[in-house]
Amino acid sequence: MGIPALRAEEFRLFLESESGGSLVLPGAEEKIRKKMSILTEQVVVIITEIAKTIEANKQYLCDLDAAIGDGDHGFNMARGFDVAVKNLAEKPSETIGDALKTTAMALISNVGGASGPLYGTLFLRAGGVAKDFKVLNLSLFNECLKEGIAGVQARGKAVLGEKTMLDVLIPVLESLEKSSAEGVLCKKAFETALAVAQECAEKTKEIKATKGRASYLGDRSIGHIDPGAMSSCLIIRTIYDSIT
Ligand SMILES: Nc1ncnc2c1ncn2[C@@H]1O[C@H](COP(=O)(O)OP(=O)(O)OP(=O)(O)O)[C@@H](O)[C@H]1O
Numbered sequence: 001m002g003i004p005a006l007r008a009e010e011f012r013l014f015l016e017s018e019s020g021g022s023l024v025l026p027g028a029e030e031k032i033r034k035k036m037s038i039l040t041e042q043v044v045v046i047i048t049e050i051a052k053t054i055e056a057n058k059q060y061l062c063d064l065d066a067a068i069g070d071g072d073h074g075f076n077m078a079r080g081f082d083v084a085v086k087n088l089a090e091k092p093s094e095t096i097g098d099a100l101k102t103t104a105m106a107l108i109s110n111v112g113g114a115s116g117p118l119y120g121t122l123f124l125r126a127g128g129v130a131k132d133f134k135v136l137n138l139s140l141f142n143e144c145l146k147e148g149i150a151g152v153q154a155r156g157k158a159v160l161g162e163k164t165m166l167d168v169l170i171p172v173l174e175s176l177e178k179s180s181a182e183g184v185l186c187k188k189a190f191e192t193a194l195a196v197a198q199e200c201a202e203k204t205k206e207i208k209a210t211k212g213r214a215s216y217l218g219d220r221s222i223g224h225i226d227p228g229a230m231s232s233c234l235i236i237r238t239i240y241d242s243i244t
């Protein structure tokens with residue numbers, strides 16, 4: 001499900017007010033689109049969509065984890081996001097930070113293993129950045145992701161290239177920051193970031209795991225996609241699918 005675009009009439013009025021009259025200046029449409037942002041309720045919708053994607057791919061993520069871990073990644077993630085969605089529905093979020101924090105607490109409290117505390121920390125730290133914001137744009141998203149990644153690294157002590165979720169999250173952040181600096185529209189920025197995420201998740205096959213349960217396998221971890229890298233990729237895909 002996508003976030004509904006601004007209705008045509010609203011958009012026309014918006015253009016008129018921006019261009020100081022009824023004349024729509026060249027490039028004005030793009031200028032307005034760049035300003036378009038995601039509200040708190042829409043963030044809740046996106047998190048709900050993420051939960052559906054994870055649920056739909058639960059078995060796939062477990063299969064990836066069965067090859068190099070204990071086969072529970074899909075179940076762990078689905079359980080956590082299921083509780084997050086229930087809690088988000090029960091407790092209205094005033095700000096984007098509230099929605100992210102509610103999600104974080106559900107992940108931390110309901111997901112066992114490594115990924116619960118790690119994804120929980122990512123959402124918690126991101127929520128700290130967005131705590132006073134009711135509108136999310138690309139640059140705020142990037143600040144949130146940057147802080148979230150710092151949290152994952154502080155907690156899990158992994159760096160790029162150790163066959164973890166970070167092998168998707170770090171390149172995605174770099175891609176989104178580049179797009180933001182170049183003034184690329186949000187949807188396009190996520191399209192590029194999604195291509196990066198898919199490529200990087202696939203490339204974790206080539207990496208030998210040196211963190212987490214998969215590291216016990218040593219060289220035998222090579223040849224398999226990291227489940228956490230794939231769940232991060234699925235999250236990015238859902239954000240891309242959800243925004244207009
Ligand atoms: N130190 C770490 N830093 C970042 N990500 C990590 C780290 N350790 C593991 N991961 C990620 O967590 C994923 C595994 O998550 P999962 O839900 O299966 O937990 P788990 O490994 O079964 O936990 P446990 O071994 O504690 O039971 C890996 O695929 C990897 O992406």
Ligand SMILES: [Mg+2]
Nearest residue numbers: 069070072073
């Ligand atoms: Mg596991």
